[in-house]
Amino acid sequence: MTNPENRSTLILQWLKEIKSYIIEQKNSDLNVEQKTADNDLVTKMDRSIEEQLVKKIRKHFPGDKVVGEEGFGDDVSSMDGTVWFIDPIDGTLNFVKQQENFAVMLAVYEDGIGQSAYVFDITQDKLYSATKGGGVSRNGQRLAEPDNLSLKEGLIAASSALMMKEEKTTIRDIGNTSMGVRMLGSAGLESVEVAKGSVVAYIASNLKPWDVAPGLVFMEELGMSAVTFTDEPIDLLTNNDIIFSTKNAHKDIIKMLNA
Amino acid sequence: MTNPENRSTLILQWLKEIKSYIIEQKNSDLNVEQKTADNDLVTKMDRSIEEQLVKKIRKHFPGDKVVGEEGFGDDVSSMDGTVWFIDPIDGTLNFVKQQENFAVMLAVYEDGIGQSAYVFDITQDKLYSATKGGGVSRNGQRLAEPDNLSLKEGLIAASSALMMKEEKTTIRDIGNTSMGVRMLGSAGLESVEVAKGSVVAYIASNLKPWDVAPGLVFMEELGMSAVTFTDEPIDLLTNNDIIFSTKNAHKDIIKMLNA
Incomplete structure (x- = not known):
């Protein structure tokens, strides 16, 4: 042990x-x-x-x-x-x-x-x-637990690869519902942004297990949400489309993804 | 005087x-x-x-x-x-x-x-x-003068407001031609990214004179390019859609905007 x-x-x-x-x-x-x-x-x-x-x-x-x-x-x-x-x-x-x-x-x-x-x-x-x-x-x-803000009450972080795809209109709708989109180009640092409360969500597609594993622990520890685009738990044995977020932003984003 | x-x-x-x-x-x-x-x-x-x-x-x-x-x-x-x-x-x-x-x-x-x-x-x-x-x-x-990289040889910075608009497909094409898009949410800090060589271009729409005035001096001092989307000089008495960039990225971006 x-x-x-x-x-x-x-x-x-x-x-x-x-x-x-x-x-x-x-x-x-x-x-x-x-x-x-x-x-x-x-x-x-x-x-x-x-x-x-x-x-x-x-x-x-x-x-x-x-x-x-x-x-x-x-x-x-x-x-x-x-x-x-x-x-x-x-x-x-x-x-x-x-x-x-x-x-x-x-x-x-x-x-x-x-x-x-x-x-x-x-x-x-x-x-x-x-x-x-x-x-x-x-x-x-x-770190203090971030306020449970809704999507429209905060900024979001997103991956460039996802946000720039022409067909991803719903993702941009989510971005436009928020106060603004930030893109840093590091899944780790963007997970940290959620943990700090600097953004209400981080949305990214096709992340590898090592991109996601630390942020998942952060979300767990802060009582925040970590799910796939289909609102399932994240599976660390495969690639995932993920949402790390406040609980309220989670509800808003899942509703928009499944509208 | x-x-x-x-x-x-x-x-x-x-x-x-x-x-x-x-x-x-x-x-x-x-x-x-x-x-x-x-x-x-x-x-x-x-x-x-x-x-x-x-x-x-x-x-x-x-x-x-x-x-x-x-x-x-x-x-x-x-x-x-x-x-x-x-x-x-x-x-x-x-x-x-x-x-x-x-x-x-x-x-x-x-x-x-x-x-x-x-x-x-x-x-x-x-x-x-x-x-x-x-x-x-x-x-x-x-700071050293940044290398004169082309659009496809570097990252770009862009404003969230511009990049997220559904109709701005050409802007996203430009983003997808680059190595990736970063969005910081500060025209000043994004101008600095160009001046440091961290990105080959910063693209933003409807910037106010005070958003643009310092970056314009930076570009001038580093022998870099600062133009509007129509490849005109930036006018500090009005709002502007601007491109701060390396000289090579400038050529690439203007070509795509006017294709």
């Missing part, structure tokens, strides 16, 4: 090491490569960070399973036992083009229940973290 | 005072009011900052004209002489809803030529400034 405090201490240490590594290497040649498309980039840093992390997890927690973006993890087909989700650099396009607005992400689930989650905004030096039953914190300072 | 160095020193002092005022007052009741629409908000801080600034400008530079968002300035119908543009809080919606991602903006023109410009990201404590012939700086450190 894992000792959760020991695990948290290790994770915090690893994240600190990753931060130093990124800051050191940021100005070196990134060896940017295209994965599936022009805007699906991977750098040697994505790979190197994940490889190191997976190695450490395997050493300290040999019975655990790992789901990682860059393929150093396992082929996981069940949430039984302890499953780690790793996104070494969430927002790689921002990382390459802006050298900011990206995050290192990690989440740990036990038998399908989120135990801890981390979204580390490296350039801002802001670590958002959650542990089961302990709420969500920024650099150790606990 | 104005002494530009004396003016710069005064402006920097005023901006420092405004920063202290905002940080002091941020947690007080903002007295948010709607102006023309649900998402066109004004706070007592917008008004108070502009009122104080206009008072100071009138005292030190009694012959100058002032164009301000909140109406404490003059009714300006010509760019002759010295004209100040003030946006006390650019991104008021972010200010109210997020308590970040807003900027204090100021620009000074003489006979239609930009002399100095300031975009102050208060919560990040980053002051972006330009003086004619002196380039653009962040907290006094000069």
Whole structure:
């Protein structure tokens, strides 16, 4: 049985090491490569960070399973036992083009229940973290639960890929019902925006498990809503169209998606 | 005749005072009011900052004209002489809803030529400034001229109001030709993104003179492009649909707008 405090201490240490590594290497040649498309980039840093992390997890927690973006993890087909989700650099396009607005992400689930989650905004030096039953914190300072605002009472965040599709008129209707749309290009940082109450919802399509796993823990801890576009629970073994939101914005958005 | 160095020193002092005022007052009741629409908000801080600034400008530079968002300035119908543009809080919606991602903006023109410009990201404590012939700086450190990337080689920033309109299919085409769209909700901070090279273009419709005046100086200083959607120079006496961009992205975008 894992000792959760020991695990948290290790994770915090690893994240600190990753931060130093990124800051050191940021100005070196990134060896940017295209994965599936022009805007699906991977750098040697994505790979190197994940490889190191997976190695450490395997050493300290040999019975655990790992789901990682860059393929150093396992082929996981069940949430039984302890499953780690790793996104070494969430927002790689921002990382390459802006050298900011990206995050290192990690989440740990036990038998399908989120135990801890981390979204580390490296350039801002802001670590958002959650542990089961302990709420969500920024650099150790606990965040207040956001007000339960409706869709029209707040801003929303959305993924560029989704919002720009010509046929997605309902998504733009949802955007136009809100006070305005913000797009940051990082699922992790946009999950944080919901957790902070800076937006009432984050809507994105086709997110990978590692994009979603930390935010799901944040929503749980803050009593907020996390569902798919068909109002089902999010399944971390597959890709999902997701809505992270206040409870009231959840009702408004689901009504519009199913109108 | 104005002494530009004396003016710069005064402006920097005023901006420092405004920063202290905002940080002091941020947690007080903002007295948010709607102006023309649900998402066109004004706070007592917008008004108070502009009122104080206009008072100071009138005292030190009694012959100058002032164009301000909140109406404490003059009714300006010509760019002759010295004209100040003030946006006390650019991104008021972010200010109210997020308590970040807003900027204090100021620009000074003489006979239609930009002399100095300031975009102050208060919560990040980053002051972006330009003086004619002196380039653009962040907290006094000069920014490099961004690479002249084409539209498809970079991200773009756009205004939510523009991008979400159903009929604006060409604008979304432009977004989809780029590597991705980012929306911050502050014309000032989005102008800065272009100046930093974080995006290759910022596209927005119906911007007011005070939204555009500082970014126009930034573009000029960095040898970048600043035009209307019809490829005309931007007129600071009226509202404009604007494109701030690299020279190559400018060509790509104008071609698509006029296809």
